[in-house]
Amino acid sequence: xxxxxxxxxxxxxxxxxxxxxxxxxxxxxxxxxxxxxxxxxxxxxxxxxxxxxxxxxxxxxxxxxxxxxxxxxxxxxxxxxxxxxxxxxxxxxxxxxxxxxxxxxxxxxxxxxxxxxxxxxxxxxxxxxxxxxxxxxxxxxxxxxxxxxxxxxxxxxxxxxxxxxxxxxxxxxxxxxxxxxxxxxxxxxxxxxxxxxxxxxxxxxxxxxxxxxxxxxxxxxxxxxxxxxxxxxxxxxxxxxxxxxxxxxxxxxxxxxxxxxxxxxxxxxxxxxxxxxxxxxxxxxxxxxxxxxxxxxxxxxxxxxxxxxxxxxxxxxxxxxxxxxxxxxxxxxxxxxxxxxxxxxxxxxxxxxxxxxxxxxxxxxxxxxxxxxxxxxxxxxxxxxxxxxxxxxxxxxxxxxxxxxxxxxxxxxxxxxxxxxxxxxxxxxxxxxxxxxxxxxxxxxxxxxxxxxxxxxxxxxxxxxxxxxxxxxxxxxxxxxxxxxxxxxxxxxxxxxxxxxxxxxxxxxxxxxxxxxxxxxxxxxxxxxxxxxxxxxxxxxxxxxxxxxxxxxxxxxxxxxxxxxxxxxxxxxxxxxxxxxxxxxxxxxxxxxxxxxxxxxxxxxxxxxxxxxxxxxxxxxxxxxxxxxxxxxxxxxxxxxxxxxxxxxxxxxxxxxxxxxxxxxxxxxxxxxxxxxxxxxxxxxxxxxxxxxxxxxxxxxxxxxxxxxxxxxxxxxxxxxxxxxxxx
Numbered sequence: 001x002x003x004x005x006x007x008x009x010x011x012x013x014x015x016x017x018x019x020x021x022x023x024x025x026x027x028x029x030x031x032x033x034x035x036x037x038x039x040x041x042x043x044x045x046x047x048x049x050x051x052x053x054x055x056x057x058x059x060x061x062x063x064x065x066x067x068x069x070x071x072x073x074x075x076x077x078x079x080x081x082x083x084x085x086x087x088x089x090x091x092x093x094x095x096x097x098x099x100x101x102x103x104x105x106x107x108x109x110x111x112x113x114x115x116x117x118x119x120x121x122x123x124x125x126x127x128x129x130x131x132x133x134x135x136x137x138x139x140x141x142x143x144x145x146x147x148x149x150x151x152x153x154x155x156x157x158x159x160x161x162x163x164x165x166x167x168x169x170x171x172x173x174x175x176x177x178x179x180x181x182x183x184x185x186x187x188x189x190x191x192x193x194x195x196x197x198x199x200x201x202x203x204x205x206x207x208x209x210x211x212x213x214x215x216x217x218x219x220x221x222x223x224x225x226x227x228x229x230x231x232x233x234x235x236x237x238x239x240x241x242x243x244x245x246x247x248x249x250x251x252x253x254x255x256x257x258x259x260x261x262x263x264x265x266x267x268x269x270x271x272x273x274x275x276x277x278x279x280x281x282x283x284x285x286x287x288x289x290x291x292x293x294x295x296x297x298x299x300x301x302x303x304x305x306x307x308x309x310x311x312x313x314x315x316x317x318x319x320x321x322x323x324x325x326x327x328x329x330x331x332x333x334x335x336x337x338x339x340x341x342x343x344x345x346x347x348x349x350x351x352x353x354x355x356x357x358x359x360x361x362x363x364x365x366x367x368x369x370x371x372x373x374x375x376x377x378x379x380x381x382x383x384x385x386x387x388x389x390x391x392x393x394x395x396x397x398x399x400x401x402x403x404x405x406x407x408x409x410x411x412x413x414x415x416x417x418x419x420x421x422x423x424x425x426x427x428x429x430x431x432x433x434x435x436x437x438x439x440x441x442x443x444x445x446x447x448x449x450x451x452x453x454x455x456x457x458x459x460x461x462x463x464x465x466x467x468x469x470x471x472x473x474x475x476x477x478x479x480x481x482x483x484x485x486x487x488x489x490x491x492x493x494x495x496x497x498x499x500x501x502x503x504x505x506x507x508x509x510x511x512x513x514x515x516x517x518x519x520x521x522x523x524x525x526x527x528x529x530x531x532x533x534x535x536x537x538x539x540x541x542x543x544x545x546x547x548x549x550x551x552x553x554x555x556x557x558x559x560x561x562x563x564x565x566x567x568x569x570x571x572x573x574x575x576x577x578x579x580x581x582x583x584x585x586x587x588x589x590x591x592x593x594x595x596x597x598x599x600x601x602x603x604x605x606x607x608x609x610x611x612x613x614x615x616x617x618x619x620x621x622x623x624x625x626x627x628x629x630x631x632x633x634x635x636x637x638x639x640x641x642x643x644x645x646x647x648x649x650x651x652x653x654x655x656x657x658x659x660x661x662x663x664x665x666x667x668x669x670x671x672x673x674x675x676x677x678x679x680x681x682x683x684x685x686x687x688x689x690x691x692x693x694x695x696x697x698x699x700x701x702x703x704x705x706x707x708x709x710x711x712x713x714x715x716x717x718x719x720x721x722x723x724x725x726x727x728x
């Protein structure tokens with residue numbers, strides 16, 4: 001941002017012209033001397049003040065630049081460039097509210113000054129006045145669609161507003177009008193990914209790379225689209241290119257690393273994170289992703305000191321991810337996990353905010369004082385296992401006595417999300433709000449009880465609950481451990497998965513439902529069972545669980561079963577089966593047990609739910625993983641008539657399979673030790689006639705029993721809500 005040698009520049013004082021020449025060759029020290037000489041002779045020449053202020057801004061000497069530019073606008077209040085530069089100085093000093101009127105003044109004086117409009121849109125964006133910012137950039141793009149800066153600002157605003165469908169329309173329009181705009185293709189690809197349209201996103205990112213072959217962000221976007229499609233080997237090529245490309249800030253890789261963390265991808269992130277951290281040891285998401293990857297690889301001893309170091313200083317994102325991972329893999333003792341959760345609860349709010357939450361009071365209605373207002377706050381209002389189990393609860397709660405509010409922490413874009421919305425009495429999208437704003441919005445509805453369904457998993461909203469949004473707060477269904485929050489009153493479980501001796505590891509009181517704590521709702525599209533035993537006595541052991549659940553202990557036990565059943569094979573089905581690194585890890589681990597690689601078969605995700613369920617016809621015996629049981633996949637297997645062996649774990653997440661089998665009426669399929677698990681699996685696999693009979697009878701038995709009694713679960717929850725709120 002310097003004055004160029006135009007006619008206007010030629011009319012500058014000779015000292016200022018000399019200063020511009022010196023600045024152009026990088027001699028800013030002598031340029032400053034010349035500028036100040038010019039000011040001494042021409043103190044009211046606003047152009048000289050502007051040029052000096054702009055140079056000081058480029059050198060990040062913000063206080064000096066501010067003083068010079070304030071003098072400039074005093075000398076000539078109609079000089080738009082000086083107002084714009086002053087706005088940049090204030091924004092650079094994190095004084096965005098003061099910068100905003102400067103940009104507004106510049107745009108008012110010169111509506112054609114594109115850079116000032118960029119500054120105004122950026123300031124509004126930082127102040128979370130997203131729609132105003134978007135209005136400015138959309139207007140700019142109507143006239144200059146190839147404006148890269150305006151495209152980026154519009155992308156950011158639409159991303160924060162979670163208006164990905166609108167973004168898709170905008171960037172499709174821009175790429176159609178400017179097909180050589182690599183940035184437009186890039187931003188289109190980014191938003192298509194957020195809509196789950198990975199095939200289209202890959203195509204858009206490919207177009208972007210045609211025009212931006214050395215742009216690291218374009219390679220990153222392509223890598224993310226390929227990860228979304230399960231093409232991990234191809235993604236790794238773009239990740240390597242991304243690291244090799246010239247770029248200023250490795251933090252642009254954080255979205256990809258976040259995806260690895262939440263997808264629980266095993267092998268790919270560890271070497272990638274080491275490469276990133278060698279270049280910049282302060283990339284937070286790289287540290288977290290590496291720890292998660294080491295946990296998944298069974299290298300807990302390497303992960304432990306890294307996790308300890310990462311948690312020495314409170315970082316909300318790091319704590320949420322690492323507490324979740326350590327809980328799922330039981331890589332820390334219950335005492336340590338509780339201590340981590342308590343530390344999160346103490347640190348996620350400021351001391352003042354904690355005092356406000358502790359002193360917050362709510363008016364509790366008397367018995368018979370109208371319907372009980374129950375609010376569910378969820379990141380899973382979409383095609384997600386939590387939503388599948390939550391939907392029958394929401395739709396079957398007695399509306400004469402209860403009013404159901406649903407709050408989505410993510411934009412609702414798919415059919416399951418819309419179904420949940422339709423089942424609630426009231427819906428609010430919280431996705432564009434900060435935790436403080438979310439808490440204020442929820443409190444406006446005067447709930448009697450607020451339910452969190454996410455815990456420390458992806459989309460964690462415990463910071464919102466820490467501020468106390470309702471007189472009674474509880475967690476239900478989505479997580480298997482304590483929140484650690486002072487103001488989370490209840491954890492809703494049941495009498496089998498929540499042992500009394502584990503209550504001391506929760507800050508919440510445990511509410512034990514008298515039935516299994518959730519229920520399977522039959523889908524009319526489920527296929528009929530077509531299973532037949534294999535000719536020649538072959539046995540297919542199966543698991544359709546996420547691969548991150550198959551740790552070293554689990555694979556060691558399963559390998560022993562395969563050794564005792566030499567005619568057996570292991571069928572694994574999950575979207576991550578497309579990852580060659582994941583396949584190699586599992587095959588290598590089993591091969592060390594003496595299992596030939598070809599005995600493990602991987603099946604990637606199928607196109608539809610019906611096809612997915614039909615794949616269970618290939619499975620003779622379902623193996624429940626350990627230490628983290630299956631849930632949705634266990635329901636699916638049992639519904640398709642597949643018998644299952646489960647280990648009775650010593651924590652809530654490891655006891656779901658056990659509780660499910662006991663509710664089904666098959667306690668004999670539950671093992672108390674790993675040795676018993678192996679023996680039961682071998683015996684059941686060899687009993688072909690029993691398994692044949694089960695395929696005929698098991699679905700009806702399940703349909704008539706507590707595992708499908710979603711009405712019973714709704715009644716049990718109603719009773720819990722009444723008692724929690726003192727309405728009995």
